[in-house]
Amino acid sequence: MHELVTDVIDVNAEFAVARKALWDLLLEPQTYPRLFAGIGACELIDTGPDSRIANVRIGTAESGIRTHQLLLTVRRWYESLELQCPGTGSFVSIRLRGDEERTKIVVTVFAAGRLHPAIAEQSNAVVVAWVNKGLRRALDVIRGARTSTVVNAENSPLRRQVSVAKQMVTVGVGRTANLATGVKQVRSLTKWGFNLAGGYAAAAAHAPDRIAVIDDHGTRTFAEMHTRTSALAGAMARLDLGFGDTIGLLARNHAGMVECMVAAGKLGVDVALLNVGLSGRQIEDIVQRHRLAALFVDGDLEQLVRYLHADLHRFNTDGHPPAPHRSTIDDLIAQGHTEFHRPSRAGRLIVLTSGTSGTPKGARRPQPKGFATIAALLSRIPLPMEQPMLIPAPLFHTWGLAGLQISTPLRATVVLPGRFDAEDCLRLVAEHRVASMIVVPTMVNRILDLPAAVRARYDTSSLRAVVSCGAPLAGATVLRFMDAYGDILYNVYGSTEVSWATIATPEDLRTAPTTAGRPPLGTRVAVLGPDQRPVPVGVTGHIFVGNHMLFDGYVNSAPPAEADGMLDTGDLGYLDVAGRLFVAGRDDEMIISGGENVFPRPVEEALAHLPQVSEVAVVGVPDQEFGQRLAAFVVKREGAGLDSDMIRAYIRHRLSRFSVPRDVTFLPSLPRGETGKIIKQVLTGPQAGEAALPPSLGGPHLFT
Known part of the structure; x- marks a missing residue:
């Protein structure tokens, strides 16, 4: 002793x-x-x-x-x-x-x-x-020791395979009641692959009567999803759609949107997932760039495509066609054409990048690589089997789509609200006894912004995991949420290009609230310097990621930089002694003010701790004296007494003088895209004062 x-x-x-x-x-x-x-x-x-x-x-x-x-x-x-x-x-x-x-x-x-x-x-x-x-x-x-690399079995195929097998056994994926059911599941996965089509087919073989999807219109069982998507694929084939074609899908979260993705996958047709926040002009550019063969569109989004060429076939996805002559997917399914040629490769899903730093690019998402994909996420997030999953995050976004993809091997009933509303989200959790929720950070903020009395109306004790991805979570928000709902918050850092990079568990977040976490199974993360070699632990550099789910490239753009089989995320950050990643911000967000490198995110983190601040965004703007300076855009809480001088004095005492925002603008809301990400170029554009105000971007309904 x-x-x-x-x-x-x-x-x-x-x-x-x-x-x-x-x-x-x-x-x-x-x-x-x-x-x-x-x-x-x-x-x-x-x-x-x-x-x-x-x-x-x-x-x-x-x-x-x-x-x-x-x-x-x-x-x-x-x-x-x-x-x-x-x-x-x-x-x-x-x-x-x-x-x-x-x-x-x-x-x-x-x-x-x-x-x-x-x-x-x-x-x-x-x-x-x-x-x-x-x-x-x-x-x-x-x-300058080259120590900033952390690997979770990425370089050891045998260890990775053993870890995958253990993870699957622990969670119960693949567990069947009898041999015949198990054979049906394996046949389904062999026929359709480890994708949405194979996932729904395998779940239909295991539990055909289990509810697969609940949306604003009703429910679908796993058997209904499998049968209907085969009929829809057959109808698509009769329309001369097939392998090599690409269709556009412009829809909010509902069963019809899922059916379009699954049916196209069965037929070998690629699907470009169109962000419902795009303008008509942007959609026209995407239609031409991807040479879309047809469009599947929600009724109330029809105005976004009304000026496209009349020869481009359009089909309604939500059962509310804009005109009586417009065919719906229910009409196509009712034709009963279930025979079609099964392609050698399933159709791919094309997710558009956020476009917050330029024009959205189409990124081809790879098919999940067997059970390794779900094992990677489950190695850091213990999502339960056969328990309801709420996905308010949009399915056209990488993270919402990832939640849907992981739901099928878990045989989870997926609850899909068409629009996000914070209180309605809590109501759905209570009504369906939701165990896991897939969100973007703005949704976490909106839930916390609800009055305590409103939040107390709903029983959320069924929740086991609230998983956020898509943008940084402020440390103050992390602690507020876990203090309110328990240690059930997980923060995923990734991108359309690299899928996931790191996952912060509640334990990570309690210790270091601003961390992006550690890499899951089969992932390597490195922080590299200008020579594309690792920097020392604790030193900021470019974040590179390697795993088996790196994207298959952009449709019409050059891929990001690559080093030793890893892709550049475009972010800067550092690893700490515990192997946790911290993201400083986008490499194009860092400014040089008076010769000093300055990042907006530490300023945003500091201001987020102020009780008077609801939301904040900090950006770099030109400055004649210092080259560049920071500008802060702040949304105050109702009734808060806060002025520009208080903001500047607060930051002056906490950070360097170069971090003090010389410009402070108070706004009723911040401009956000449909995934909840702040569109910072709108704040600094010529119409900044006007563009930041539309309620459709920053109001209580994020996805209107």
């Missing part, structure tokens, strides 16, 4: 590095959670010429997490500093001696055991080793 940690511990070390380089790292509180294990997050509260004040989160979800205020004070520049924790009386003294070649460092730790019970149970040797490991990682940063 070891001796418990004492009140005073000295750590002495000597390194062949310049003193100033080591000093510069240790002077900034943000360094510590990146390089020292057990420190989950650091939030700057105030900065001064010789001091910093920060809140740090120490511990893990298992051992408990404590938030302490830390005061960093310079005693003698380049020679000594102190880290004090007034709340516990603990402190760390750091003294440096040396020159441009070697540095001696003495670290004195006082009352470390008061910071957390888990530390108090350790020995002096454990604390000494912890300090030394953190210092060595600081040396890695100075020396």
